[in-house]
Amino acid sequence: MYPFAIINFHELSPAALCDVVVNKFHQPIENIADQVMAWFNLEKQEDVTVPAAADLQQLLFSSIQAECTLIIRKENSVLFPVIRNAAVHNNGKKALQPAAYESIRQSFQKILLLLQKLRQVTGNYLVQPQWSSGYKICVSDMYSLEQLLYQWLYIEQNILYPAVLPPNTIIIRQEELINTVSID
Template sequence: MYASAIINFHELSPATLCDVITNKFHLPIEHTAAQIMAYFNLEKQEDSSAPATADLQQLLFVKLQTEISQLIRKEATILFPVIRNITTHNTGKKSIQPAAYDSVLQSFQKILLLLQKIRQVSANYLLQRHWSSAYKICISDLYSLEQLTQQWIYVEQNILYPAAMPGHAPAMQEDEFNNQLSID
């Protein structure tokens, strides 16, 4: 039996959090999204057992993947280098601008809304016996992507950005995290 380590994100410096987020969330999210897209692009056309909602799932997923990719790119190339610089050099000269943080929050809201819509059209990811193995794996991957993405957003909103931007309260409290957005 293997021991598993639990990361206490609150104990990590903002610079270290950037590295952990990249490895624990960004990379697995991108990998899982690529697997889902491979199903939609390569296997769905041949899959007669996929429900009619698979087309809508694909449309929503493409929007989700685009939004996630843009945010990950922005964090990797702009925001995380600034956070690392702030904590490494401890200079007050360069910091994350509130407008940049607001842009991240808007992206988070779009991502969470798209995840909610995908969950809705996917009937809460309940697998059906008559679906192909490939489609079942796709649905399972969609669920995994949702879980990883929600954890990523929670860690950033409640730990990373408040630590990197003193004076900014977390955008979302833990008890309201899963119930924040509505698709109405």
């Protein structure tokens, strides 16, 4: 048996959580999203095995990537520096005001709805034997990205942002992370 490290995110300070989020989620999410979009943009047109729904998948995935990029930029350029600075200078005061977080919350909710729709149009990411290996890898990467996104949202919504926002600030609740909301 190989030992492995399990991160107890609850034990980390908000500043340390910012670093973990950047390394464990932001960077891998951007990399996987770029790979998926590269396949859609460069190989999809040549692949005769893709289903008709691939165009809709590309549109939905592109929207997810845009929302993720928006959140990542806001967190890296605005929110995380404030959280890190508060760790040094605030002596335990809450680092963020609810208004600073509101656009992040709205983007997370859009991502959740888009993920649900993407799951529907990919047939729950089930690959078909007749598909090309490139498209199968693309579908697998979309699924991997979905899993990373859910982990990222969970950690931020249940650990990071509650630690730095004033009490009673509305965040995305656990039940919203489950695929129960529809945009149909």
